[in-house]
Amino acid sequence: MSDATLTPLCTCSVPNGTECNDAGQHRRWRTPEGCGCGGHDSLCQAPVDLSAVGGVSATRAVYRIANMDCPMEEALIRKKLGRMPGITGLEFNLMQRVLTVNHALSSTDTIEAVLNRIGMTPEPLGLDAGATASGKTDVVPEPHIPWMKLAIAGVFAAASEAVERLQAGHLIPFGIDPQAPAVDGVDITAWLSMVFAVVAVLFAGLTTYRKGWIAVRNLDLNINALMSVAVTGALIIGQYAEAAMVMVLFNLAEAIEAKSLERVGNAVKNLLSLAPGKATVQRPDGAWAETDIRQISIGSRVRVKPGERVALDGVILQGRSAVNQAPITGESMPVEKTAGDTVYAGTINTSGSFEFQVTAGADDSTLARIIHAVKAAQCTRAPVQRLVDQFARYYTPAVFLTALLTAVVPPVFMGGVWTTSVYTALVLLVIGCPCALVIATPVTIVSGMAAAARHGILIKGGVFLEQGRRLDRLALDKTGTLTHGRPKQTDFVKLGDIGGHRAVILAAGIAARSDHPVSRAIAGNAAEMGVDLPHVDEFTAVPGRGVSGVVDGETWYLGNYRMVEDLKMSSPDLEERISRLEKEGKSVVALVNGKGVQALFAVADTLRESSIEAVRELKQLGIKTLMLTGDNAHTARAVAEQAGVDDFKSDLLPEDKLTAVAALDGNGKIGMVGDGVNDAPALAKADIGFAMAAAGSDTAIETADVALMDDDLRKIPRFVRLSRSTYAILVQNITLAIGIKAIFLALTFMDQATMWMAVFADMGTSLLVTANGLRAIYK
Numbered sequence: 001m002s003d004a005t006l007t008p009l010c011t012c013s014v015p016n017g018t019e020c021n022d023a024g025q026h027r028r029w030r031t032p033e034g035c036g037c038g039g040h041d042s043l044c045q046a047p048v049d050l051s052a053v054g055g056v057s058a059t060r061a062v063y064r065i066a067n068m069d070c071p072m073e074e075a076l077i078r079k080k081l082g083r084m085p086g087i088t089g090l091e092f093n094l095m096q097r098v099l100t101v102n103h104a105l106s107s108t109d110t111i112e113a114v115l116n117r118i119g120m121t122p123e124p125l126g127l128d129a130g131a132t133a134s135g136k137t138d139v140v141p142e143p144h145i146p147w148m149k150l151a152i153a154g155v156f157a158a159a160s161e162a163v164e165r166l167q168a169g170h171l172i173p174f175g176i177d178p179q180a181p182a183v184d185g186v187d188i189t190a191w192l193s194m195v196f197a198v199v200a201v202l203f204a205g206l207t208t209y210r211k212g213w214i215a216v217r218n219l220d221l222n223i224n225a226l227m228s229v230a231v232t233g234a235l236i237i238g239q240y241a242e243a244a245m246v247m248v249l250f251n252l253a254e255a256i257e258a259k260s261l262e263r264v265g266n267a268v269k270n271l272l273s274l275a276p277g278k279a280t281v282q283r284p285d286g287a288w289a290e291t292d293i294r295q296i297s298i299g300s301r302v303r304v305k306p307g308e309r310v311a312l313d314g315v316i317l318q319g320r321s322a323v324n325q326a327p328i329t330g331e332s333m334p335v336e337k338t339a340g341d342t343v344y345a346g347t348i349n350t351s352g353s354f355e356f357q358v359t360a361g362a363d364d365s366t367l368a369r370i371i372h373a374v375k376a377a378q379c380t381r382a383p384v385q386r387l388v389d390q391f392a393r394y395y396t397p398a399v400f401l402t403a404l405l406t407a408v409v410p411p412v413f414m415g416g417v418w419t420t421s422v423y424t425a426l427v428l429l430v431i432g433c434p435c436a437l438v439i440a441t442p443v444t445i446v447s448g449m450a451a452a453a454r455h456g457i458l459i460k461g462g463v464f465l466e467q468g469r470r471l472d473r474l475a476l477d478k479t480g481t482l483t484h485g486r487p488k489q490t491d492f493v494k495l496g497d498i499g500g501h502r503a504v505i506l507a508a509g510i511a512a513r514s515d516h517p518v519s520r521a522i523a524g525n526a527a528e529m530g531v532d533l534p535h536v537d538e539f540t541a542v543p544g545r546g547v548s549g550v551v552d553g554e555t556w557y558l559g560n561y562r563m564v565e566d567l568k569m570s571s572p573d574l575e576e577r578i579s580r581l582e583k584e585g586k587s588v589v590a591l592v593n594g595k596g597v598q599a600l601f602a603v604a605d606t607l608r609e610s611s612i613e614a615v616r617e618l619k620q621l622g623i624k625t626l627m628l629t630g631d632n633a634h635t636a637r638a639v640a641e642q643a644g645v646d647d648f649k650s651d652l653l654p655e656d657k658l659t660a661v662a663a664l665d666g667n668g669k670i671g672m673v674g675d676g677v678n679d680a681p682a683l684a685k686a687d688i689g690f691a692m693a694a695a696g697s698d699t700a701i702e703t704a705d706v707a708l709m710d711d712d713l714r715k716i717p718r719f720v721r722l723s724r725s726t727y728a729i730l731v732q733n734i735t736l737a738i739g740i741k742a743i744f745l746a747l748t749f750m751d752q753a754t755m756w757m758a759v760f761a762d763m764g765t766s767l768l769v770t771a772n773g774l775r776a777i778y779k
Contacts, residue, residue, distance in 0.1 A: 319354030399432030468723030472668030496598030585638025
């Protein structure tokens with residue numbers, strides 16, 4: 001693959017020409033066609049030069065497959081489509097039953113033909129951009145459960161069981177005594193039990209048989225294949241009632257499991273409901289009209305009434321209100337918004353009315369990014385899940401082989417009874433299905449992702465949620481991360497003859513003419529006090545020194561100590577005062593006139609209110625912290641001491657931050673928190689990159705693995721705790737799945753287990769791990 005074809009590190013959210021590293025994470029590439037998804041599966045395929053495959057540029061086909069709701073069906077699709085020429089990648093979203101095929105084919109007919117052959121009827125949802133954050137793929141389908149058929153099957157299964165258990169003298173329909181040995185040589189009891197059982201199996205199990213046959217035909221062993229063999233075998237050896245009840249219970253458990261998984265799918269569905277489908281937009285002629293949000297362009301003017309939800313991201317132009325941002329940032333209290341403030345799609349306008357200018361389209365809003373991240377978590381595999389999938393790949397054939405040996409060896413070589421051995425083998429087949437083990441991880445991971453999104457933490461993949469528990473060292477950028485990134489006036493020292501109020505007004509009047517951050521802080525402080533600024537004439541900026549101007553005929557200077565020295569106004573006492581303030585990490589300017597220094601103003605980039613608490617919580621979690629900054633050592637030390645970080649590095653360039661992160665050595669994962677373009681290399685280098693999403697640059701947000709939607713560093717300890725609790729649930733689920741099966745396998749070889757128990761062991765475990773995984777939503 002030539003460099004002329006691919007340019008590394010595309011910043012779009014869905015990469016094209018994707019290449020994987022050893023950890024299964026993406027490296028991003030841009031093709032001449034632009035950014036898109038180049039494909040990635042659990043095998044971590046090598047990059048493909050998509051522009052050269054068959055002379056056709058890469059594209060995507062998105063399908064809804066109603067009956068693709070199990071990892072076993074995913075495995076079957078991977079087996080059939082994954083090896084096809086021209087297929088560059090497959091993405092699965094089992095929660096929404098959506099399959100995305102990345103391909104370089106001239107037509108999708110071949111893809112759809114293969115899916116139809118394996119019983120996975122595809123419903124096309126669109127190509128390329130047709131499947132967007134606001135498109136059809138976001139609609140979570142309701143699971144189709146044939147409750148009536150299950151009820152009828154249950155009645156016949158119970159009747160079959162009743163026929164076998166009724167005692168002499170008890171009548172059944174048609175007035176036949178079940179103890180009567182035979183009528184015209186036919187065992188009526190056995191015959192009725194068989195008929196009722198067959199009817200029950202037909203009502204409850206046709207879908208199971210169809211899926212099982214497709215799996216066997218394609219040399220794949222899934223739960224449907226195992227269940228089909230087990231029920232058929234039970235019917236053949238005369239266990240009619242048990243075969244019927246097992247099929248009914250299996251499908252009933254499947255239905256309950258589908259409803260449970262629907263709750264996980266609703267995590268995305270609930271996010272989608274946050275943003276309204278229409279917004280009130282100003283037309284070119286000045287009139288206002290309701291318009292579909294997908295048709296609203298960037299720069300449009302949108303009006304929001306009290307009680308309405310904000311439809312798109314934007315900046316307020318006119319009006320003020322308190323906005324409930326909890327759906328996006330997790331903040332519990334409404335935030336006051338006025339002209340110049342940012343609003344997010346999906347937030348709620350609680351009181352006043354305002355108008356804002358759209359800054360991002362429907363598919364690029366903050367809400368759309370959150371939805372995309374949650375959906376991506378459903379498609380990607382965490383390390384534990386990849387391990388489980390590998391285990392299941394060998395486990396299922398091993399169970400089938402064990403069952404076959406159990407059925408054949410005892411009667412052939414040990415004088416055993418065929419029916420007993422076959423029955424034991426059938427019980428093994430049912431117990432041995434790895435469905436509970438395979439489904440335990442994705443349910444838990446997606447639930448954890450949904451919980452994080454609810455708290456304003458945008459995680460871009462299950463791998464990061466799982467690995468967050470291992471975070472050992474965390475590097476933090478200073479400006480805009482630990483601090484607000486906006487200097488504020490912190491100190492005022494009156495030195496001369498003029499009054500303090502007069503000094504503030506004069507300094508603010510001169511500072512207001514400058515765009516320097518220190519000047520803006522001094523002018524902003526006066527604006528907060530509500531004072532009227534004087535008129536300034538002959539304003540002059542002195543590079544590296546400060547500014548000057550004439551007020552009421554008198555020349556005033558506002559600058560640093562070098563300007564004071566140039567004006568011959570310095571003194572040891574003044575130098576000591578300035579030095580003391582600078583050691584506290586503050587920038588100091590002096591207000592000077594012809595009589596001397598009249599006042600000192602100290603400005604500093606203040607710590608965020610949450611930073612100290614966040615660092616303290618990180619320490620309690622055993623995570624060591626390092627502050628990285630381009631500021632001088634005095635300022636860095638002062639901020640580091642205030643924040644409570646373990647160490648700091650100052651005077652760093654962007655490449656120095658990258659080197660500092662690369663040099664960190666810990667027992668676990670290394671994290672980096674930043675907000676600017678200069679932090680992007682370090683964010684990419686870290687095992688887990690955290691971006692300040694509210695005020696951060698797009699590059700930092702795209703590069704990072706986790707975005708903090710309200711720039712609150714306390715979200716990082718919450719993320720770590722969520723990761724640890726999610727992993728604990730994962731371990732519980734895997735332990736339950738393996739432990740319960742091990743117990744029932746042992747009971748089977750001791751001739752203590754029945755097919756009923758097998759169903760409860762398998763499907764009961766699946767339900768148990770699903771319910772346990774759903775607990776992560778409420779963390």
